[in-house]
Amino acid sequence: MTTPLPRPKRKDPVKRTRLPALPPAPRSREALGLTAVAAEGRFALQRCEDCGRVQYPPRQLCGGCLSAELAWRDVPDGGALIAGTTLHHSNDVYFRERLPWRLGLVGLDCGPAIVAHVMEDCRIGERVRMSVRLDRSGRAVMLAMPPGGEAPEMDDDLELRETTCHPRHRRALVTNGKTPAGQALVRALVAAGAREVYVGNPDAWHASPELAALAELPEVTVFPLDVTDARSVHELAGRIGAKVEILVNNGYHLRPGGIRGRKDVNTPRAEMDVNYFGLLRLAAEFGPVLGARGADGPFGACAWVNVLSIYALVNNPAFATYSASLAAAWSLSQCLRADLLEGGVKVVNVFPGPLEDEWQQLLPPPKLTPEALADAVVKALVDGVEDVYPGAVAQELSARLRENPKEVERELSL
């Protein structure tokens, strides 16, 4: 049985903060295909389109028939733990710090046998569920998990935790607590066990009874934060930057409209200022300390969440300038991801479809409720995935964008 981790004690201030060591990162280009699978929390392996053989590790050619027609296909994740061992020694710095470490050989029902990390509750000779997950280097690794429903304490399994960003016992910052989605995020993080939740209050001139109610929760503290003001971001980073283990960048500025009928660029500029420059200002101030604390105890810094939009990936002409600002934010988030990976901190991008908010009032349902968005964010953290597309619209558009982006572009322009 996994032993639940206790609430962390206060840190000894005279001890050096452990630097983030990373598991080995090099992968072949083929193996990076598995990273793409892990980023979304799917379970897919290379399958030969000619002979149907499922293979692992990823290669350029089919190991059975030498065909180059290999495709990443979702496959059944069931299997049996054939053999297992526990490492008590490693020459790799990352593993040395985490010993003992369990490894095993899993025979998958779909064919291949895979050497995998193995969770404590898996037993040799019994069924396991295989998953592809992102490790602290942001690379895909195989992890054998107990089949079926997991007990909550299993979240504390060492090898699982190295691939997840569970909010439990961690301290999170939600950058905008003035929106219903921001408020739902705060509640969801508290419900998931976050030790403290810091909430940004933009537009300090405007009172919000909802935010005031949220501030009543013992875990919650509200701070002024305007991401369009570099000084405001700098000041908050100075106050709480070294305590934030999960940062949720959820502010957004959305105004309907495209190019036609526009007399000025004030609104698009305001969208860029929040959606793009806001991310940049936050990243400049909070990024370095977050990246430095990736291995700061069992509940060190682990994740940076950007709430973007599916329209970051394809322009919606009805919200054209908003879409463009999010495309810029998405591009920048990839740089932030590369930066933070050096500290073992994950950047999670959330691409929801239309939300239930006052700026998308006339859009037809389905629209994502604040609670659904918040649940999707917490689930992404718990699952340790990098890219999430919550809601029916985002699910459909992301699938079709993979298949045929031009078709989606043309359809949205109608």
Added chain:
Amino acid sequence: MSTVADAAKEAGAEARSPESAKTLARFLADLVAGRIRVVDLTETLEPGFPIIVLPPELGQCWPFRIEEISRYDERGPAWYWNNFSCGEHTGTHFDAPIHWVSGKDLPNNATDTIPVESFIAEACVLDCSRECEGDPDFLLTIDFVEGWESEHGEIPPRAWVFMRTDWSKRRDPLAYLNMLEDGQHTPGPDEHVVPWLIRERDVHGFGTESVGTDAGQAIHFSQPFPCHYYMHRNNRYGLQCMTNLDLLPPRGAVILSAPLKIEQGSGSPTRVLALVPGPASAPG
């Protein structure tokens, strides 16, 4: 107002006269000796200072924002400087008549064309601070002005009317804008006193400490935003977001309020200074 240009010409001619040269010399001597004090009526331009808030679907004024260009570092080894951005109506600022639709077609109605003499004028400071203390919706009325005049004399032509409310002492943006569910609640003039001040007293303009020259609820008056509407229709000016009005005498302060010379500008952040009789006793 048509005589301003003539007066300027005249003044230009007289500037070389020994008499006005003496006046200026005496003014400078008094200034240096502290017999004339300078009071700064300007709020510091900084990102946190509140700006007027309009319904979110309308265009918005930019708040003050500042980015360092260099600070004796690799971006510029021996010098420090910043880029800043803001709206024409950010911080302590001047309203030109072109700001309002009622003043849009007047001559010399923008920051670059207003006669420069208009940037120097006397101020009558009407102390409404006690009234505003318990009533954020306090409105200045003709009665109130007449009461003030009975004590201090009639408002002379071409003088600013400054409404002292001590609103600038509200340092919390929440209290300063005082935005409730039914809108903003800040003091200002009522809709009768503004045309009266123009018609009967030929005032230069109207100045306040709160975020606008009009009251917070002025959109609901039968003439919405009367101060903007009437003042600018008559080519008069506005000053708002001022501070330190409590340091001014009821009469006799000379106000310097030159806006930036923005081409066709509707206003601009302005360093508003008051020259008041000494002795010095208050922070500038």
